[in-house]
Amino acid sequence: MNRRQTRELWTKPVPETKYLNAENVARYRLILRFFYENHSKLKYWLKAEEVYAGVMSWGLLDDYSLEQCQRDLEALTEWKNLTSRHDGGRATTIEEYLRKRFRYQMTPYTIEIERMLENLENIQGYGGSLEPTLLERLLDYIRRVRETPEWTEGEALQLWRDLQNSFRQLHENASDYLASLQTGRAEELMLTEQFLVFKDTLTHYLRNFVIGLQRYGGQLEAILQETGPEVWQAFLHAVVVDEARMPSLEESITNEERMDRRREEWSIFVQWFTGNGHEPSDVVFLERATKDSIAKMLKYALAIQEKYRWGISRKRELDYLGQWFLSLEDAEDAHRLGAYTFGLYRTRHFQGEGERTSDSADLSMWDEMPIIRELKSRSRIQRKAGETEAVRDRKEQQRIARQAFLAGKAFEDEILRKWVGMGEFSMSELDRLTLLERKFLLLWIGRCMASRSRKIRTPDGLEIRLLEPENGQRAKLVFEDGVLDLPDFRMFLKEVAAQ
Template structure:
């Protein structure tokens, strides 16, 4: 606690030297109100012997000759002790952090690499000291952004895995968590898909053009500030090794099949688990349709009712009906019909209604249930067929609008409707699932996917959002008979437009 107090004053209050009284007051607030000055001084002496603290005399506060001759001691933490406390604080913060998917860091990292590439277009041998320092500083900022982004992303994925293994969460809260995490992870995965290949190609271009080795040598010269003592001076080989490790770490994270790709796969797999678990929780929370137990408890409550009025109220509340149609008026009617205190011999009179009770036996089970009348479904079936044909014709019209030309380049589409996007995705999925990369369309024409291994991505804009997908090129091939039919249909449509 004493070293953490020094670290707190050092990092947050910018105070590097403390007296024993200040340390004692801080520990009284944080740890023990009865912590004495003598105990504090003994602990400070022990820390000094261990090499965690150093002492200097403070004669600036002297008010007399005696206080000047015996000045108060000021305690200061050593750099090694501060480094240990900083490491422990960072580990504590990392363990307590929930992680994050910093989608904006990818764009900032790409912008910094672009600026570094513009600087590397010049000859590094003719650059002055300020320009070299600017390149090294820009790389350090880019490396820190990547390091923080990778660490936070790994922590967030670990928290997703632990959250998926927790038991009995609140369904409503888990549904909100599911919708938020799906959008959150998919957004980061799309950004990673967009910027990952760019960063990978940029680093590969530096290596191919021979700029990577001079760049590493430049970073090694400006990696650390000048050391105050000779013991802390690092050799050129050590600095170059550290610079090379930084470049290799960033390049390895974005390499094909490495951390970036594996994170994207694992994140999408965890999202699928979250969605599946939310569905299972929703199905498990549905009410049970078996009401036998509720009816049994209601029957016992009726048997324990004190009078008819209580039973009637219970029945009305349970079935939400004031007068049951399957019970007689004398059993579930108003209380006046059941009990009339002004008529002492009312029980001797004939009942107003006769109740016939059927015998209970295996042969007499009451009235047999009548069969339901046969429903004529011909009109309903005809309506369904007409709706299906209308939807089919609408899909065919949208398909013909998309393939007005024989070849369709997705990158040239400015904006489509959500239904047209669905048709395009179905055609692309069907083509990718066939070895010949072709499928049969609604009008029996053949659609061929010309570039199934396309690496360039494009944005397909629709009325309900934007979809990132490879820039596929599709070609529609029609049979001769279909060409004639299509020409005839187009001519009929033109004639109809003229008539209108």
Template structure:
């Protein structure tokens, strides 16, 4: 936003004149300008500016500080050693600075009267779509690229004009008291313009949808590939260029032939019909006001006269209540929590204040619990956690199945070791002393069974973590299938 500081600065008019001089030189293919060059251009284009090189120098420096202009050193302008030591600077538009200047210039030069619907763009769009299908069938990549550029430009202009037109029309409809004579003078042309556009839109919409279908039948993917190959935006990769063309083509298709029935052309036609009805309603109101001689302005003037002629202040208040429909303030009937201390028949003027809810004071309705708040669910996070859980279960099941082959002569992996330790924990926890001995116990993990039985020798299990010694215990691991054991 610092780039737009020149539009609100104290010397904003001088900054704008200097930038216009750069834009004027840019149209003549001159990029680098010195303060003296800017003064010469302003002397020709804006003689009333009265800016000399000494005044323009600080302006250029400030524009450079804001980032609108780029500065470089030009020693060729020095005619003497003193001038060379003083260092001459030349300036040019920065890439983003030029866009900032154009944005301000477009706002300054904008005219509401220029708003109009682009009716003549419809046949051009139809012709370009037919040419695009033919170029795609012929495999002419350059022609496909040029035609897509024309289609995008025409559709962008059409959408911008439509948005501008309906915005201006909405302001006109809301401003009922602004120049009714001017509105009556142009109402026929306005209605004819909207009706002709609506008629052409209804006539060309099916043809444009059919033309888009013909383009898609010629091969959409091949068309996008050819357009990306001929695109000259070297700072974008081919994949980025193709993705950009695909997004723009999807937007064009959505404009004229959306599959879900929400095409923008249908909304535009509906908006035009609503705008015609609004203009007719405004025309009726303006015509009635001119016929009766009563408008909103005259009504307010008469009302102001009645207020000024009111004999008393109470009469003025009564007139205000009758005109604007505002009655006396609402009184709330509410008992004090301690009815014995503050009886109900006591006047509110004498009784101490009672705390009431804000809802009751603002709306006159007693506060209610209201609808429950919306429960925010993180579905994506739940899916990720569920996927992790399923993956862990799957790996544990595979480890249990691999462990069913036994533990002798093997080095167990991480998952198998975890399963073995969980089985050992379950088996050891179930051991119960019986007659001075520990009977055989069993631990289960899904369909894998681990049996611990007393034995004269110890069992050694090798895992990735090390060697596990089970003193005086024999370990048997088996996997039981449905209907039997293995």
């Protein structure tokens, strides 16, 4: 059957589903469920007497006779739920042979319908799960495809089935699980105290899946984009050849039709991880939906906690916090405590962009000059018309700011000269570092990791190349305020013409 004939079936009725809404639906469903259970036990052909005895053994029908069962079997045969054949093998007389005695078997459509109904009976909610191991498994399958030059008989088909099953399981389970978090029942639970008990577990579960998406999704996208199409074409051709070797009594299709189907399925798989020219990949949408679910969990948990704090005096907590600020002697420590306690302040008014004292993108807000805005009085007593204000002399402030900027720039240049003089170094070879050195180092590592070539150029005329450790070695960098554990990268620096 070609693709056009398959599409034409979409517009036609399905007589096999008539029994689900017929007048005697209870009798029809019990008969076909008995056939389905025997089909699962590899018993395919049944006589009317066997069907009648099996249905009556469940005790769900009253006033049901063998003649009625025979008529129901004929109706199901007419609706293409059953196929029949004459059973004359044990006839001892001509009359007995001519008497209508049939055996019945389920059709493939009805088997799938009953299988679907069996699955629907066991559904409780959306179900689903978030399994980053499926992404790791898909990455392993794709690497095997790329690294296998020739395929043995049956190997490509088995790998294709494993890949499609894992991909389908990942997509369906993730969609179902995230949908279950958006139901009314889930939202009602999030408003109760019981939600706080497993909030951390649920959030940790979602975050692990996001980490898996970021770790394996990017690798899958890179392999699919960087590998030549001839590799995937050879794999699909091996799959089609393996399928052609399998004998089938059903309606056969040509190898060209098989190849068209496999290409379409492969195109869907690739687009799911790489996207197209107009939209990002489904991995991005899935990661965004998972992050939105995490934010929703935290929002509901915070609302529950604030509800029970409402009306409670926080005088003691504020007094303790004030004493803590008072005991600090260093402004930097006060900045850290303030950031941890209050977070980002909510901006209420935007009054333009202040004058920049430096073009450096790495300059902290604490190193910038303050932006002073004069607030006009709301008093009804207006300033006299024509009154002028004196021009303020800001030369001293500018001189101090210039000296501070030049001193900071000299310190930065000293750091750069030291590392450029080394030429190359590993993270494990570095001694105790300052906060400014850490800022440069992490900035360069982040930009190199974001580059596909692991190489960048700075506006100062530095070319920086990053080499990842081969065996996953780790290093610990010691700073003024703590220790950072990271891979033992090796960094190469050299001076080139400034951009």
